[in-house]
Amino acid sequence: MPNSGLIDYHKLQLTNEEFQRLSALIYKESGIKLPPIKKVMLQSRLQKRLKHLKINTFKEYISYLFSKDGFDREIIHMLDVVSTNKTDFYREPAHFEFITNEVLPNYYSSNVNQTFKVWSAGCSSGEEPYTLAMVLFEFAEKNPKFNFSIFATDISTRILQKAVDAVYSEDKVQAIPFPLKKKYMLRSKDRTNPTVKMAPHVRSKITFDRLNLMDSTYKTKDIFDVIFCRNVLIYFDRETQAAVINKLSQRLKPEGYLILGHSESILNLNVPLVQVRPTVYRKV
Incomplete structure:
Protein backbone atom coordinates (compact mmCIF):
# COMPACT_ATOMS: atom_id res chain seq x y z
CA MET A 1 0.00 0.00 0.00
CA SER A 83 -18.48 3.00 17.46
CA THR A 84 -19.67 5.87 19.69
CA ASN A 85 -18.43 5.93 23.28
CA LYS A 86 -20.24 8.20 25.70
CA THR A 87 -20.61 7.36 29.35
CA ASP A 88 -20.37 8.74 32.89
CA PHE A 89 -20.08 7.52 36.46
CA TYR A 90 -23.52 6.97 38.04
CA ARG A 91 -25.27 7.73 34.75
CA GLU A 92 -29.04 7.25 35.13
CA PRO A 93 -28.78 6.91 38.92
CA ALA A 94 -32.27 5.40 39.35
CA HIS A 95 -30.85 2.11 38.01
CA PHE A 96 -28.21 1.92 40.73
CA GLU A 97 -30.79 2.85 43.38
CA PHE A 98 -32.99 -0.01 42.12
CA ILE A 99 -30.05 -2.43 42.42
CA THR A 100 -29.25 -1.21 45.97
CA ASN A 101 -32.79 -0.99 47.33
CA GLU A 102 -34.60 -3.83 45.54
CA VAL A 103 -32.38 -6.35 43.79
CA LEU A 104 -29.56 -6.84 46.31
CA PRO A 105 -31.66 -7.24 49.50
CA ASN A 106 -33.93 -9.78 47.76
CA TYR A 107 -30.96 -11.65 46.31
CA TYR A 108 -29.00 -11.73 49.57
CA SER A 109 -31.90 -13.06 51.62
CA SER A 110 -31.89 -16.33 49.62
CA ASN A 111 -28.42 -16.61 48.01
CA VAL A 112 -25.90 -16.00 50.80
CA ASN A 113 -23.19 -18.37 49.58
CA GLN A 114 -23.41 -17.62 45.85
CA THR A 115 -21.66 -15.03 43.69
CA PHE A 116 -23.84 -12.20 42.42
CA LYS A 117 -22.96 -11.83 38.73
CA VAL A 118 -23.42 -8.69 36.65
CA TRP A 119 -22.64 -8.10 32.98
CA SER A 120 -22.01 -4.59 31.68
CA ALA A 121 -22.59 -5.05 27.93
CA GLY A 122 -21.29 -2.07 25.98
CA CYS A 123 -19.18 -0.89 28.92
CA SER A 124 -17.29 1.79 26.94
CA SER A 125 -14.40 3.30 28.95
CA GLY A 126 -15.40 1.59 32.20
CA GLU A 127 -17.45 4.14 34.12
CA GLU A 128 -20.50 1.86 34.28
CA PRO A 129 -18.77 -1.31 35.58
CA TYR A 130 -16.71 0.71 38.07
CA THR A 131 -19.89 2.41 39.32
CA LEU A 132 -21.43 -1.04 39.71
CA ALA A 133 -18.37 -2.21 41.64
CA MET A 134 -18.67 0.70 44.08
CA VAL A 135 -22.40 0.05 44.55
CA LEU A 136 -21.76 -3.64 45.20
CA PHE A 137 -18.83 -2.99 47.55
CA GLU A 138 -21.06 -0.66 49.57
CA PHE A 139 -23.62 -3.44 49.93
CA ALA A 140 -20.90 -5.99 50.80
CA GLU A 141 -19.64 -3.70 53.59
CA LYS A 142 -22.96 -4.14 55.38
CA ASN A 143 -23.38 -7.78 54.34
CA PRO A 144 -19.98 -9.49 54.79
CA LYS A 145 -20.96 -12.81 53.18
CA PHE A 146 -21.98 -11.10 49.95
CA ASN A 147 -19.68 -11.78 46.99
CA PHE A 148 -19.89 -10.47 43.43
CA SER A 149 -18.20 -10.43 40.04
CA ILE A 150 -18.58 -8.12 37.05
CA PHE A 151 -18.10 -9.01 33.39
CA ALA A 152 -17.64 -5.95 31.15
CA THR A 153 -17.52 -6.01 27.36
CA ASP A 154 -17.36 -3.67 24.40
CA ILE A 155 -16.83 -3.98 20.66
CA SER A 156 -14.02 -1.39 20.71
CA THR A 157 -10.57 -2.63 21.71
CA ARG A 158 -9.35 0.97 21.94
CA ILE A 159 -12.00 2.00 24.46
CA LEU A 160 -11.63 -1.27 26.41
CA GLN A 161 -7.96 -0.45 26.98
CA LYS A 162 -9.06 2.81 28.62
CA ALA A 163 -11.39 0.83 30.86
CA VAL A 164 -8.61 -1.58 31.84
CA ASP A 165 -6.22 1.33 32.53
CA ALA A 166 -8.92 2.78 34.84
CA VAL A 167 -7.46 6.32 34.85
CA TYR A 168 -9.88 9.27 34.77
CA SER A 169 -9.58 13.03 35.02
CA GLU A 170 -10.68 14.49 38.35
CA ASP A 171 -13.37 16.42 36.46
CA LYS A 172 -14.88 13.08 35.38
CA VAL A 173 -15.34 11.93 39.01
CA GLN A 174 -16.37 15.30 40.44
CA ALA A 175 -19.96 14.23 41.12
CA ILE A 176 -18.95 11.13 43.11
CA PRO A 177 -19.26 11.69 46.90
CA PHE A 178 -15.87 12.18 48.58
CA PRO A 179 -16.19 9.15 50.94
CA LEU A 180 -16.60 6.87 47.91
CA LYS A 181 -13.65 8.45 46.11
CA LYS A 182 -11.53 7.97 49.22
CA LYS A 183 -12.45 4.27 49.44
CA TYR A 184 -12.28 3.29 45.80
CA MET A 185 -9.90 5.67 43.98
CA LEU A 186 -6.26 6.70 44.13
CA ARG A 187 -5.26 10.30 43.35
CA SER A 188 -2.30 10.97 41.09
CA LYS A 189 0.67 12.80 42.60
CA ASP A 190 0.98 14.96 39.48
CA ARG A 191 -1.18 17.98 40.34
CA THR A 192 -0.55 19.58 36.93
CA ASN A 193 -2.61 16.78 35.39
CA PRO A 194 -4.98 15.72 38.20
CA THR A 195 -6.28 12.20 37.63
CA VAL A 196 -7.59 9.30 39.67
CA LYS A 197 -7.13 5.58 39.19
CA MET A 198 -9.56 2.96 40.39
CA ALA A 199 -8.07 1.10 43.37
CA PRO A 200 -6.68 -2.43 42.79
CA HIS A 201 -9.39 -4.14 44.89
CA VAL A 202 -12.05 -2.52 42.64
CA ARG A 203 -10.31 -3.45 39.39
CA SER A 204 -9.86 -7.05 40.58
CA LYS A 205 -13.63 -7.56 40.61
CA ILE A 206 -14.06 -6.82 36.90
CA THR A 207 -13.16 -8.95 33.89
CA PHE A 208 -12.95 -6.96 30.66
CA ASP A 209 -13.24 -8.61 27.25
CA ARG A 210 -14.04 -7.69 23.65
CA LEU A 211 -17.47 -8.91 22.56
CA ASN A 212 -19.59 -8.08 19.53
CA LEU A 213 -23.31 -8.17 20.37
CA MET A 214 -23.94 -9.17 16.74
CA ASP A 215 -22.13 -12.51 17.23
CA SER A 216 -24.48 -15.48 16.76
CA THR A 217 -23.61 -16.73 20.26
CA TYR A 218 -21.84 -15.02 23.14
CA LYS A 219 -18.59 -16.55 24.35
CA THR A 220 -19.34 -16.14 28.05
CA LYS A 221 -20.71 -19.31 29.65
CA ASP A 222 -21.85 -17.47 32.78
CA ILE A 223 -25.49 -16.91 33.66
CA PHE A 224 -26.03 -13.47 35.17
CA ASP A 225 -28.29 -12.02 37.83
CA VAL A 226 -28.33 -8.60 36.14
CA ILE A 227 -27.30 -7.42 32.68
CA PHE A 228 -26.80 -3.73 31.95
CA CYS A 229 -27.06 -2.92 28.22
CA ARG A 230 -27.72 0.81 28.26
CA ASN A 231 -27.65 3.21 25.33
CA VAL A 232 -26.38 0.51 22.97
CA LEU A 233 -29.60 -0.68 21.33
CA ILE A 234 -30.43 2.84 20.11
CA TYR A 235 -27.91 2.29 17.29
CA PHE A 236 -29.73 -0.87 16.07
CA ASP A 237 -32.92 -1.33 14.07
CA ARG A 238 -35.85 -3.11 15.76
CA GLU A 239 -35.08 -6.51 14.24
CA THR A 240 -31.50 -6.37 15.51
CA GLN A 241 -32.66 -5.09 18.91
CA ALA A 242 -34.95 -8.14 19.29
CA ALA A 243 -32.17 -10.53 18.26
CA VAL A 244 -29.67 -8.98 20.72
CA ILE A 245 -32.15 -8.87 23.61
CA ASN A 246 -33.07 -12.52 23.05
CA LYS A 247 -29.39 -13.52 23.12
CA LEU A 248 -28.80 -11.46 26.27
CA SER A 249 -31.85 -13.06 27.86
CA GLN A 250 -30.30 -16.50 27.32
CA ARG A 251 -27.47 -15.38 29.65
CA LEU A 252 -29.91 -14.18 32.34
CA LYS A 253 -31.03 -16.30 35.29
CA PRO A 254 -34.77 -16.86 35.63
CA GLU A 255 -36.13 -13.73 37.35
CA GLY A 256 -32.87 -11.94 36.44
CA TYR A 257 -32.94 -8.30 35.31
CA LEU A 258 -32.08 -6.60 32.03
CA ILE A 259 -31.52 -2.86 32.36
CA LEU A 260 -31.69 -0.65 29.26
CA GLY A 261 -31.03 3.06 28.64
CA HIS A 262 -33.65 5.77 29.18
CA SER A 263 -34.55 6.02 25.46
CA GLU A 264 -34.74 2.25 24.86
CA SER A 265 -37.73 -0.08 25.12
CA ILE A 266 -38.82 -3.67 24.43
CA LEU A 267 -42.27 -2.49 23.32
CA ASN A 268 -43.68 -4.82 20.61
CA LEU A 269 -40.56 -7.02 20.67
CA ASN A 270 -40.96 -10.78 21.05
CA VAL A 271 -38.66 -11.25 24.05
CA PRO A 272 -39.00 -13.24 27.34
CA LEU A 273 -39.11 -10.18 29.58
CA VAL A 274 -41.65 -8.13 31.52
CA GLN A 275 -41.25 -4.50 32.56
CA VAL A 276 -40.97 -3.88 36.31
CA ARG A 277 -39.76 -0.25 36.22
CA PRO A 278 -39.07 2.23 33.42
CA THR A 279 -36.25 0.59 31.37
CA VAL A 280 -35.94 -2.29 33.88
CA TYR A 281 -37.10 -5.75 32.76
CA ARG A 282 -37.31 -9.14 34.48
CA LYS A 283 -36.86 -12.48 32.73
CA VAL A 284 -39.95 -14.69 32.79
Whole structure:
Protein backbone atom coordinates (compact mmCIF):
# COMPACT_ATOMS: atom_id res chain seq x y z
CA MET A 1 0.00 0.00 0.00
CA PRO A 2 2.35 2.71 -1.22
CA ASN A 3 1.95 6.32 -0.28
CA SER A 4 2.80 8.71 -3.08
CA GLY A 5 4.20 11.86 -1.52
CA LEU A 6 2.34 14.00 0.97
CA ILE A 7 -1.41 13.30 1.09
CA ASP A 8 -3.88 15.64 2.79
CA TYR A 9 -6.09 12.93 4.26
CA HIS A 10 -8.68 15.46 5.45
CA LYS A 11 -9.50 16.17 1.80
CA LEU A 12 -10.20 12.55 0.85
CA GLN A 13 -13.90 11.99 0.20
CA LEU A 14 -16.20 8.98 0.13
CA THR A 15 -18.41 8.51 -2.92
CA ASN A 16 -22.03 7.53 -2.30
CA GLU A 17 -21.32 4.05 -3.61
CA GLU A 18 -18.31 3.63 -1.29
CA PHE A 19 -20.40 4.84 1.65
CA GLN A 20 -23.12 2.29 0.81
CA ARG A 21 -20.61 -0.59 0.68
CA LEU A 22 -19.01 0.42 3.98
CA SER A 23 -22.29 1.11 5.79
CA ALA A 24 -23.66 -2.28 4.65
CA LEU A 25 -20.56 -4.00 6.04
CA ILE A 26 -20.75 -2.05 9.31
CA TYR A 27 -24.41 -3.03 9.71
CA LYS A 28 -23.63 -6.69 9.01
CA GLU A 29 -20.69 -6.81 11.43
CA SER A 30 -21.90 -4.58 14.27
CA GLY A 31 -25.64 -3.96 13.84
CA ILE A 32 -25.01 -0.20 13.68
CA LYS A 33 -27.15 1.51 11.04
CA LEU A 34 -25.55 4.48 9.30
CA PRO A 35 -28.10 6.53 7.31
CA PRO A 36 -26.79 8.75 4.46
CA ILE A 37 -26.66 11.72 6.83
CA LYS A 38 -23.74 9.97 8.61
CA LYS A 39 -21.57 9.88 5.49
CA VAL A 40 -19.40 12.87 6.51
CA MET A 41 -18.93 11.43 10.01
CA LEU A 42 -17.81 8.06 8.61
CA GLN A 43 -15.52 9.77 6.09
CA SER A 44 -13.89 11.85 8.84
CA ARG A 45 -13.34 8.89 11.16
CA LEU A 46 -11.95 6.61 8.46
CA GLN A 47 -9.51 9.25 7.20
CA LYS A 48 -7.45 8.41 10.32
CA ARG A 49 -7.33 4.76 9.29
CA LEU A 50 -6.18 5.65 5.76
CA LYS A 51 -3.43 7.83 7.20
CA HIS A 52 -2.33 5.08 9.60
CA LEU A 53 -2.26 2.48 6.83
CA LYS A 54 -0.68 4.87 4.30
CA ILE A 55 -3.51 4.27 1.84
CA ASN A 56 -4.18 7.06 -0.65
CA THR A 57 -7.87 6.65 -1.50
CA PHE A 58 -11.07 5.23 -0.07
CA LYS A 59 -11.24 2.98 -3.14
CA GLU A 60 -7.90 1.38 -2.13
CA TYR A 61 -9.05 1.16 1.48
CA ILE A 62 -12.23 -0.69 0.50
CA SER A 63 -10.26 -3.09 -1.70
CA TYR A 64 -7.97 -3.80 1.25
CA LEU A 65 -10.86 -4.14 3.72
CA PHE A 66 -12.77 -6.59 1.51
CA SER A 67 -9.70 -8.77 0.89
CA LYS A 68 -9.27 -11.84 3.14
CA ASP A 69 -6.06 -10.57 4.76
CA GLY A 70 -7.29 -7.01 5.01
CA PHE A 71 -10.63 -7.94 6.56
CA ASP A 72 -9.01 -10.07 9.27
CA ARG A 73 -6.59 -7.29 10.19
CA GLU A 74 -8.72 -4.21 9.73
CA ILE A 75 -12.33 -4.97 10.71
CA ILE A 76 -11.72 -4.55 14.46
CA HIS A 77 -9.93 -1.22 13.89
CA MET A 78 -12.65 0.03 11.57
CA LEU A 79 -15.38 -0.82 14.09
CA ASP A 80 -13.28 0.90 16.78
CA VAL A 81 -13.44 4.25 15.00
CA VAL A 82 -17.10 3.84 14.02
CA SER A 83 -18.48 3.00 17.46
CA THR A 84 -19.67 5.87 19.69
CA ASN A 85 -18.43 5.93 23.28
CA LYS A 86 -20.24 8.20 25.70
CA THR A 87 -20.61 7.36 29.35
CA ASP A 88 -20.37 8.74 32.89
CA PHE A 89 -20.08 7.52 36.46
CA TYR A 90 -23.52 6.97 38.04
CA ARG A 91 -25.27 7.73 34.75
CA GLU A 92 -29.04 7.25 35.13
CA PRO A 93 -28.78 6.91 38.92
CA ALA A 94 -32.27 5.40 39.35
CA HIS A 95 -30.85 2.11 38.01
CA PHE A 96 -28.21 1.92 40.73
CA GLU A 97 -30.79 2.85 43.38
CA PHE A 98 -32.99 -0.01 42.12
CA ILE A 99 -30.05 -2.43 42.42
CA THR A 100 -29.25 -1.21 45.97
CA ASN A 101 -32.79 -0.99 47.33
CA GLU A 102 -34.60 -3.83 45.54
CA VAL A 103 -32.38 -6.35 43.79
CA LEU A 104 -29.56 -6.84 46.31
CA PRO A 105 -31.66 -7.24 49.50
CA ASN A 106 -33.93 -9.78 47.76
CA TYR A 107 -30.96 -11.65 46.31
CA TYR A 108 -29.00 -11.73 49.57
CA SER A 109 -31.90 -13.06 51.62
CA SER A 110 -31.89 -16.33 49.62
CA ASN A 111 -28.42 -16.61 48.01
CA VAL A 112 -25.90 -16.00 50.80
CA ASN A 113 -23.19 -18.37 49.58
CA GLN A 114 -23.41 -17.62 45.85
CA THR A 115 -21.66 -15.03 43.69
CA PHE A 116 -23.84 -12.20 42.42
CA LYS A 117 -22.96 -11.83 38.73
CA VAL A 118 -23.42 -8.69 36.65
CA TRP A 119 -22.64 -8.10 32.98
CA SER A 120 -22.01 -4.59 31.68
CA ALA A 121 -22.59 -5.05 27.93
CA GLY A 122 -21.29 -2.07 25.98
CA CYS A 123 -19.18 -0.89 28.92
CA SER A 124 -17.29 1.79 26.94
CA SER A 125 -14.40 3.30 28.95
CA GLY A 126 -15.40 1.59 32.20
CA GLU A 127 -17.45 4.14 34.12
CA GLU A 128 -20.50 1.86 34.28
CA PRO A 129 -18.77 -1.31 35.58
CA TYR A 130 -16.71 0.71 38.07
CA THR A 131 -19.89 2.41 39.32
CA LEU A 132 -21.43 -1.04 39.71
CA ALA A 133 -18.37 -2.21 41.64
CA MET A 134 -18.67 0.70 44.08
CA VAL A 135 -22.40 0.05 44.55
CA LEU A 136 -21.76 -3.64 45.20
CA PHE A 137 -18.83 -2.99 47.55
CA GLU A 138 -21.06 -0.66 49.57
CA PHE A 139 -23.62 -3.44 49.93
CA ALA A 140 -20.90 -5.99 50.80
CA GLU A 141 -19.64 -3.70 53.59
CA LYS A 142 -22.96 -4.14 55.38
CA ASN A 143 -23.38 -7.78 54.34
CA PRO A 144 -19.98 -9.49 54.79
CA LYS A 145 -20.96 -12.81 53.18
CA PHE A 146 -21.98 -11.10 49.95
CA ASN A 147 -19.68 -11.78 46.99
CA PHE A 148 -19.89 -10.47 43.43
CA SER A 149 -18.20 -10.43 40.04
CA ILE A 150 -18.58 -8.12 37.05
CA PHE A 151 -18.10 -9.01 33.39
CA ALA A 152 -17.64 -5.95 31.15
CA THR A 153 -17.52 -6.01 27.36
CA ASP A 154 -17.36 -3.67 24.40
CA ILE A 155 -16.83 -3.98 20.66
CA SER A 156 -14.02 -1.39 20.71
CA THR A 157 -10.57 -2.63 21.71
CA ARG A 158 -9.35 0.97 21.94
CA ILE A 159 -12.00 2.00 24.46
CA LEU A 160 -11.63 -1.27 26.41
CA GLN A 161 -7.96 -0.45 26.98
CA LYS A 162 -9.06 2.81 28.62
CA ALA A 163 -11.39 0.83 30.86
CA VAL A 164 -8.61 -1.58 31.84
CA ASP A 165 -6.22 1.33 32.53
CA ALA A 166 -8.92 2.78 34.84
CA VAL A 167 -7.46 6.32 34.85
CA TYR A 168 -9.88 9.27 34.77
CA SER A 169 -9.58 13.03 35.02
CA GLU A 170 -10.68 14.49 38.35
CA ASP A 171 -13.37 16.42 36.46
CA LYS A 172 -14.88 13.08 35.38
CA VAL A 173 -15.34 11.93 39.01
CA GLN A 174 -16.37 15.30 40.44
CA ALA A 175 -19.96 14.23 41.12
CA ILE A 176 -18.95 11.13 43.11
CA PRO A 177 -19.26 11.69 46.90
CA PHE A 178 -15.87 12.18 48.58
CA PRO A 179 -16.19 9.15 50.94
CA LEU A 180 -16.60 6.87 47.91
CA LYS A 181 -13.65 8.45 46.11
CA LYS A 182 -11.53 7.97 49.22
CA LYS A 183 -12.45 4.27 49.44
CA TYR A 184 -12.28 3.29 45.80
CA MET A 185 -9.90 5.67 43.98
CA LEU A 186 -6.26 6.70 44.13
CA ARG A 187 -5.26 10.30 43.35
CA SER A 188 -2.30 10.97 41.09
CA LYS A 189 0.67 12.80 42.60
CA ASP A 190 0.98 14.96 39.48
CA ARG A 191 -1.18 17.98 40.34
CA THR A 192 -0.55 19.58 36.93
CA ASN A 193 -2.61 16.78 35.39
CA PRO A 194 -4.98 15.72 38.20
CA THR A 195 -6.28 12.20 37.63
CA VAL A 196 -7.59 9.30 39.67
CA LYS A 197 -7.13 5.58 39.19
CA MET A 198 -9.56 2.96 40.39
CA ALA A 199 -8.07 1.10 43.37
CA PRO A 200 -6.68 -2.43 42.79
CA HIS A 201 -9.39 -4.14 44.89
CA VAL A 202 -12.05 -2.52 42.64
CA ARG A 203 -10.31 -3.45 39.39
CA SER A 204 -9.86 -7.05 40.58
CA LYS A 205 -13.63 -7.56 40.61
CA ILE A 206 -14.06 -6.82 36.90
CA THR A 207 -13.16 -8.95 33.89
CA PHE A 208 -12.95 -6.96 30.66
CA ASP A 209 -13.24 -8.61 27.25
CA ARG A 210 -14.04 -7.69 23.65
CA LEU A 211 -17.47 -8.91 22.56
CA ASN A 212 -19.59 -8.08 19.53
CA LEU A 213 -23.31 -8.17 20.37
CA MET A 214 -23.94 -9.17 16.74
CA ASP A 215 -22.13 -12.51 17.23
CA SER A 216 -24.48 -15.48 16.76
CA THR A 217 -23.61 -16.73 20.26
CA TYR A 218 -21.84 -15.02 23.14
CA LYS A 219 -18.59 -16.55 24.35
CA THR A 220 -19.34 -16.14 28.05
CA LYS A 221 -20.71 -19.31 29.65
CA ASP A 222 -21.85 -17.47 32.78
CA ILE A 223 -25.49 -16.91 33.66
CA PHE A 224 -26.03 -13.47 35.17
CA ASP A 225 -28.29 -12.02 37.83
CA VAL A 226 -28.33 -8.60 36.14
CA ILE A 227 -27.30 -7.42 32.68
CA PHE A 228 -26.80 -3.73 31.95
CA CYS A 229 -27.06 -2.92 28.22
CA ARG A 230 -27.72 0.81 28.26
CA ASN A 231 -27.65 3.21 25.33
CA VAL A 232 -26.38 0.51 22.97
CA LEU A 233 -29.60 -0.68 21.33
CA ILE A 234 -30.43 2.84 20.11
CA TYR A 235 -27.91 2.29 17.29
CA PHE A 236 -29.73 -0.87 16.07
CA ASP A 237 -32.92 -1.33 14.07
CA ARG A 238 -35.85 -3.11 15.76
CA GLU A 239 -35.08 -6.51 14.24
CA THR A 240 -31.50 -6.37 15.51
CA GLN A 241 -32.66 -5.09 18.91
CA ALA A 242 -34.95 -8.14 19.29
CA ALA A 243 -32.17 -10.53 18.26
CA VAL A 244 -29.67 -8.98 20.72
CA ILE A 245 -32.15 -8.87 23.61
CA ASN A 246 -33.07 -12.52 23.05
CA LYS A 247 -29.39 -13.52 23.12
CA LEU A 248 -28.80 -11.46 26.27
CA SER A 249 -31.85 -13.06 27.86
CA GLN A 250 -30.30 -16.50 27.32
CA ARG A 251 -27.47 -15.38 29.65
CA LEU A 252 -29.91 -14.18 32.34
CA LYS A 253 -31.03 -16.30 35.29
CA PRO A 254 -34.77 -16.86 35.63
CA GLU A 255 -36.13 -13.73 37.35
CA GLY A 256 -32.87 -11.94 36.44
CA TYR A 257 -32.94 -8.30 35.31
CA LEU A 258 -32.08 -6.60 32.03
CA ILE A 259 -31.52 -2.86 32.36
CA LEU A 260 -31.69 -0.65 29.26
CA GLY A 261 -31.03 3.06 28.64
CA HIS A 262 -33.65 5.77 29.18
CA SER A 263 -34.55 6.02 25.46
CA GLU A 264 -34.74 2.25 24.86
CA SER A 265 -37.73 -0.08 25.12
CA ILE A 266 -38.82 -3.67 24.43
CA LEU A 267 -42.27 -2.49 23.32
CA ASN A 268 -43.68 -4.82 20.61
CA LEU A 269 -40.56 -7.02 20.67
CA ASN A 270 -40.96 -10.78 21.05
CA VAL A 271 -38.66 -11.25 24.05
CA PRO A 272 -39.00 -13.24 27.34
CA LEU A 273 -39.11 -10.18 29.58
CA VAL A 274 -41.65 -8.13 31.52
CA GLN A 275 -41.25 -4.50 32.56
CA VAL A 276 -40.97 -3.88 36.31
CA ARG A 277 -39.76 -0.25 36.22
CA PRO A 278 -39.07 2.23 33.42
CA THR A 279 -36.25 0.59 31.37
CA VAL A 280 -35.94 -2.29 33.88
CA TYR A 281 -37.10 -5.75 32.76
CA ARG A 282 -37.31 -9.14 34.48
CA LYS A 283 -36.86 -12.48 32.73
CA VAL A 284 -39.95 -14.69 32.79
